[in-house]
Amino acid sequence: MFNLEAITRKNIWNLKAYSSARDEFQGKAEVYLDANENPFGNLNRYPDPYQRSVKERLSVLKGLPVNQVFIGNGSDEVIDLCLRIFCEPGKEKALTFVPTYGMYQVSAAINDIELLELPLTDDFDIDLELVQPYLTDASLKVIFLCSPNNPTGNCLSVERIASIAKAFRGVVLVDEAYIDFSTQTSWTEQLAAYPNLIISQTFSKAWGMAAARVGVAYASSEIIGLFNKVKPPYNISSLNQQAVLTSLDALELYERNKAKVLNEREVLLRELPTIGLVKKIYPTETNFILVEMLDADTVYEQLVARGIIIRNRSSLIANCLRISVGTQQENKQLINALKALSERLVTE
CATH class of the missing domain: 3.40.640.10 (Type I PLP-dependent aspartate aminotransferase-like (Major domain))
Incomplete structure (x- = not known):
């Protein structure tokens, strides 16, 4: 047990x-002289x-x-x-x-x-x-x-x-x-x-x-x-x-934004397998995707050179990159960069 x-x-x-002073008194009062706070300022009172x-x-x-x-x-x-x-x-x-x-x-x-x-x-x-x-x-x-x-x-x-x-x-x-x-x-x-x-x-x-x-x-x-x-x-x-x-x-806004992320995740899951450098895509229940690359270090470095930052997780899982789901424009930029990089490396 x-x-x-x-x-x-x-x-x-x-x-x-x-x-704390806020443990000893709870509720509302007109005058607070218990917590050695400065009586002046917009953020002068301790939080709950x-x-x-x-x-x-x-x-x-x-x-x-x-x-x-x-x-x-x-x-x-x-x-x-x-x-x-x-x-x-x-x-x-x-x-x-x-x-x-x-x-x-x-x-x-x-x-x-x-x-x-x-x-x-x-x-x-x-x-x-x-x-x-x-x-x-x-x-x-x-x-x-x-x-x-x-x-x-x-x-x-x-x-x-x-x-x-x-x-x-x-x-x-x-x-x-x-x-x-x-x-x-x-x-x-x-x-x-x-x-x-x-x-x-x-x-x-x-x-x-x-x-x-x-x-x-x-x-x-x-x-x-x-x-x-x-x-x-x-x-x-x-x-x-x-x-x-x-x-x-703002629960409705939260739900709308979450739905956008999940929709963009599906877009990435459709696009990533079309890229020659991608070897494997792992199942995800998150706002990121773990992707095994043919050469993760090279892909990571080339994306950084293009101003696109993802996470190199090769030290944890061989040849793997972790890609966070971004906005529609950010995800397009990533996919286009990966396609261009794939074409260049294949021709080399």
Whole structure:
């Protein structure tokens, strides 16, 4: 049985959280003389430390109680908090499957946590036989699963994620940064069945708010309570909270823009196979496409010379480039450049 106290670092479990001025008084007042703020200026007041208005809106949108919602400074803060709360530095471990999002490794290194990296299968899915021996390791506290996965673009098997969440006594973070582009149902709908599950999402991708750096975690109220205890008091600015609320007021625009991205993704998926340099196109449930090239390094360098920047992922997956879906004009420019480059290299 999952026991949250047993897997939480003792100093964190016993931590008395910092109490800010906005913790001690909530509501509206005429005179604020409690937080040593400058009485002058347009941004002189501290933001709501618990982003209540944003959480209330997300609570309705996701069908979850407010106390099961956490707002982070990007989803990277959620990743970092998982390691800080549950893993003893220099002693305990986290695990993920590679290739995947690089911040799991960076955050683990910063927190002095050993990150076990198991290879995905040939079709980029979880290898249950490979991970099985680790699930009973008492020193393993956190498992990171990115679905849809970056940089591969595919969703991990629902059944395999469920098998891990059921068998593991630590916490399982399912990183759903790209879930809005996917046909797969979010794991937020399974929180009641798996008390050790944490779902991270972001406003950086489908919501088009990468500059605002706002991430979200959904989990049990007990886990969210630990997140709130450890996070900095004012981790999300008033400007960014308002930006999120403005976006949530424009759901039709969000849906239209997402539909444009998905339509342009289909255009790229039709055009890319016609290019001679393209060897393989991997299935995608995201706003990017992983493409195997005959010579990825050369293609990448030639595109950079033409002012077109994509991501060279050859260090993770041999000869692979990751192409983000852009506007219609940007995608045409990319395809035309690839066709011209293909013709030139073939004639040479």
